[in-house]
Amino acid sequence: MKEPLDLTPLTQSIHDYLLSYLSPFWTTTVEWVIIGVLLIAFVALSVMGLVYIERKVAAFFQLRLGPNRVGKWGLLQTLADFLKLLMKEHITSKNADKFLFNLAPFIIVIASFLAIGAIPFALGLQAMDINIGLFYITAASSIGVLGILIGGWAGNNKYSLIGALRSGAQVVSYEISAVLSLLTIVVLSGSLQLSTIIESQSDGWWIFKGHLPVFIAFIMFLIAGTAETNRGPFDLAEAESELTAGFHTEYSGIKFAMFFLAEYVNLFIIAAVGATVFLGGWMPFHIGNWAAFNEVMNYIPPVIWFFFKVGFVIGLIMWFKWTFPRLRIDQLLVLEWKYLLPINLVNLIVVAFIAMMGWYF
Amino acid sequence: MIEEVETKDAIKTQEYFVNMGPQHPSTHGVLRLMLELDGEIIKKVTPHIGYIHRSIEKMSEKDSYRQIVHLTDRMDYLSNHMNNEAVCLLVENALEVEVSDRVKVIRTIMSELTRLSSHQLWWGVMGMDLGALTTFLYAFRDREMINDIFEETCGARLTVNYNVPGGVMFDIHPNFQQRVKDFIKSFKTKLPEYDDLLSNNVIFRQRTEGVGILSKEDAISYGVTGPTGRASGFSNDTRKHKPYSAYDRVEFKEILMDKGDTFSRYKARILEMWESVSIIEQLIDNIPEGDIQEPSVKQVIKLPKGEFYQSVETARGELGVYVVSDGQKSPYRLKFRSPGFSNLFVLDHMVRGYKIADLVAMMSTIDLVIPDIDR
Numbered sequence: 087m088k089e090p091l092d093l094t095p096l097t098q099s100i101h102d103y104l105l106s107y108l109s110p111f112w113t114t115t116v117e118w119v120i121i122g123v124l125l126i127a128f129v130a131l132s133v134m135g136l137v138y139i140e141r142k143v144a145a146f147f148q149l150r151l152g153p154n155r156v157g158k159w160g161l162l163q164t165l166a167d168f169l170k171l172l173m174k175e176h177i178t179s180k181n182a183d184k185f186l187f188n189l190a191p192f193i194i195v196i197a198s199f200l201a202i203g204a205i206p207f208a209l210g211l212q213a214m215d216i217n218i219g220l221f222y223i224t225a226a227s228s229i230g231v232l233g234i235l236i237g238g239w240a241g242n243n244k245y246s247l248i249g250a251l252r253s254g255a256q257v258v259s260y261e262i263s264a265v266l267s268l269l270t271i272v273v274l275s276g277s278l279q280l281s282t283i284i285e286s287q288s289d290g291w292w293i294f295k296g297h298l299p300v301f302i303a304f305i306m307f308l309i310a311g312t313a314e315t316n317r318g319p320f321d322l323a324e325a326e327s328e329l330t331a332g333f334h335t336e337y338s339g340i341k342f343a344m345f346f347l348a349e350y351v352n353l354f355i356i357a358a359v360g361a362t363v364f365l366g367g368w369m370p371f372h373i374g375n376w377a378a379f380n381e382v383m384n385y386i387p388p389v390i391w392f393f394f395k396v397g398f399v400i401g402l403i404m405w406f407k408w409t410f411p412r413l414r415i416d417q418l419l420v421l422e423w424k425y426l427l428p429i430n431l432v433n434l435i436v437v438a439f440i441a442m443m444g445w446y447f
Numbered sequence: 448m449i450e451e452v453e454t455k456d457a458i459k460t461q462e463y464f465v466n467m468g469p470q471h472p473s474t475h476g477v478l479r480l481m482l483e484l485d486g487e488i489i490k491k492v493t494p495h496i497g498y499i500h501r502s503i504e505k506m507s508e509k510d511s512y513r514q515i516v517h518l519t520d521r522m523d524y525l526s527n528h529m530n531n532e533a534v535c536l537l538v539e540n541a542l543e544v545e546v547s548d549r550v551k552v553i554r555t556i557m558s559e560l561t562r563l564s565s566h567q568l569w570w571g572v573m574g575m576d577l578g579a580l581t582t583f584l585y586a587f588r589d590r591e592m593i594n595d596i597f598e599e600t601c602g603a604r605l606t607v608n609y610n611v612p613g614g615v616m617f618d619i620h621p622n623f624q625q626r627v628k629d630f631i632k633s634f635k636t637k638l639p640e641y642d643d644l645l646s647n648n649v650i651f652r653q654r655t656e657g658v659g660i661l662s663k664e665d666a667i668s669y670g671v672t673g674p675t676g677r678a679s680g681f682s683n684d685t686r687k688h689k690p691y692s693a694y695d696r697v698e699f700k701e702i703l704m705d706k707g708d709t710f711s712r713y714k715a716r717i718l719e720m721w722e723s724v725s726i727i728e729q730l731i732d733n734i735p736e737g738d739i740q741e742p743s744v745k746q747v748i749k750l751p752k753g754e755f756y757q758s759v760e761t762a763r764g765e766l767g768v769y770v771v772s773d774g775q776k777s778p779y780r781l782k783f784r785s786p787g788f789s790n791l792f793v794l795d796h797m798v799r800g801y802k803i804a805d806l807v808a809m810m811s812t813i814d815l816v817i818p819d820i821d822r
Contacts, residue, residue, distance in 0.1 A: 148580070148583075148584040148585075149585065150584060244465050245465070248487065318578055318580075319578060319650055321578065325578070325804070326472055326578075327473040327575060327576045327578060327807050328803050328804050329803075330471060330472060408580065408581050409579070409581060409644075410578075410579060410648065410650050411574065411578045411579040411645070411648060411651045411654060412578025412650075412654075412804070413654070414805065415487060415804065416802070417650075417653055
């Protein structure tokens with residue numbers, strides 16, 4: 087029986103190699119530095135990729151070609167844009183609160199980086215496999231709204247303030263729905279640890295095993311996740327046609343780029359959490375006891391499975407953005423508190439009942 | 448003006464001003480709106496205009512009547528043909544010249560094509576204002592076909608300047624009929640797409656239905672014309688009430704709605720596009736032969752002494768041209784009654800108590816073109 091490709095021996099051998107030269111303290115330190123550098127490089131590359139993909143997807147929806155001049159098929163367009171933003175002037179308006187104004191982009195980026203540390207990319211390729219992984223990710227990513235609130239306030243612009251307050255109300259509300267829909271899987275798998283949640287899907291992903299309630303939870307998670315990342319149709323914090331650029335109206339150059347970066351990292355995190363919890367993470371597509379079929383599937387490396395699923399979820403979220411009009415702030419809150427929250431609560435009780443009776447596959 | 452609002456917790460909140468524009472993505476040009484806000488609720492809107500005032504009316508007093516026509520392209524640039532037509536009709540009526548049937552039919556087809564292209568652009572921008580960015584390029588895909596037709600026959604895509612007093616500048620291009628038929632055929636399949644993409648969307652319906660209601664009485668007293676007024680039930684279609692060109696020989700409905708909300712104004716324009724398609728279909732195969740310019744209209748036109756008024760239905764409403772002539776080659780005084788100007792000032796009446804997002808939606812359904820307001 088072919089097992090999915092396990093990267094634990096690789097990481098273990100690096101660890102042993104370092105340990106043979108250094109003391110345990112320095113080993114850990116060096117490992118953290120390596121992981122930090124790798125994550126930053128990954129984030130930078132994946133955001134550039136995501137921006138490029140988003141522009142191509144948008145072009146596909148809008149009967150356009152998208153970027154096609156800089157580099158082959160416009161692949162270097164994002165790099166060129168990044169360099170442009172890097173070289174632009176930092177404008178701080180006269181009456182801005184300078185300390186908070188400069189702090190806000192860092193808070194929002196740090197929150198995204200904290201959350202991405204616990205994402206399992208493949209078997210054995212996870213920076214921190216802590217026992218409250220899911221809780222940690224939701225907690226870390228919710229710090230980001232502080233950055234939005236501070237940034238909107240400190241710019242001393244009325245448009246940014248409106249955008250920031252909208253975003254505050256929105257993220258706080260939709261956090262509840264996102265967490266409640268994730269809790270359904272926590273109830274079913276009995277763990278908050280991401281590796282355990284993935285292990286529990288080795289004979290089928292939860293979205294197939296958990297009947298209708300889990301499917302509803304997945305839809306709820308998609309809606310709440312889109313709202314949490316402030317993307318269309320829930321991009322009220324930015325709301326180009328109403329608030330010019332919402333909370334980051336006053337930001338220019340690389341500080342604006344940091345908000346932009348955080349938006350795409352958050353998109354990746356939401357998609358990765360959704361893929362991990364509902365679609366089995368790096369776990370290949372398995373069907374019950376079909377040993378031969380499962381073995382064939384195991385030949386595809388887990389990291390490819392992971393990115394395939396993340397890509398699927400990101401594709402769904404981009405599809406929303408480029409199709410739907412934006413909601414109004416009161417409609418947004420009505421949707422959460424009057425529809426999503428009650429449905430989620432009932433759904434959670436149903437799932438708990440299913441889990442108790444053992445009625446899932 | 449700013450007053451503090453006492454809340455029950457004795458925390459004081461303050462109303463505040465926001466300047467929306469003159470540079471703002473959804474004021475569609477250089478309109479400046481001063482919003483008086485309480486949180487997100489709009490207390491008052493004061494439009495400030497004049498950022499693109501070019502004194503077209505004053506310039507007209509120095510220009511000959513043939514020259515005035517080309518200035519009108521620059522007013523409501525999305526209703527360019529109708530603007531041209533208004534001045535030409537006025538001159539022809541004042542000179543008591545009857546243009547040939549061929550010219551009448553060509554003018555009507557051109558006007559309806561212009562109306563279609565204007566409504567297409569409006570539809571795309573309406574979607575953008577509500578955050579659905581894809582509509583814009585769908586609209587431009589179809590609008591491109593009309594612009595190509597204009598380019599072929601008139602030589603220009605936006606400031607066409609096709610009408611001249613006594614006729615049209617050139618005869619239609621040999622491809623004209625075929626291309627218009629191709630466009631109509633393709634647009635009839637594309638127009639239902641507009642409904643699929645936007646009209647039947649749940650979020651769009653929630654954003655527009657029952658929002659920004661303008662009653663029929665208010666529409667009449669503010670002089671709101673065009674689809675904006677007809678959505679409130681105010682029958683004001685100049686093409687029906689005072690037919691000009693070939694509008695008396697085609698059958699079309701005047702779209703009247705009764706609710707007067709944002710969605711009615713949206714729906715009125717969508718239905719109007721179907722009517723325009725039907726008008727073009729009736730005429731495109733029946734373009735009679737005849738002169739394209741009336742030979743009796745001289746190069747230097749001198750209108751008889753007196754006052755003349757001519758109105759046409761542009762894509763935005765009733766455009767009126769009022770000329771006082773003292774018998775010279777230029778008018779003594781010329782005044783445009785532009786539909787956008789009257790329609791804009793009903794905004795404050797409509798928007799009070801609604802939110803910023805609703806203001807953007809309402810402004811979009813009024814379909815403002817700022818150079819038309821400022822002139």
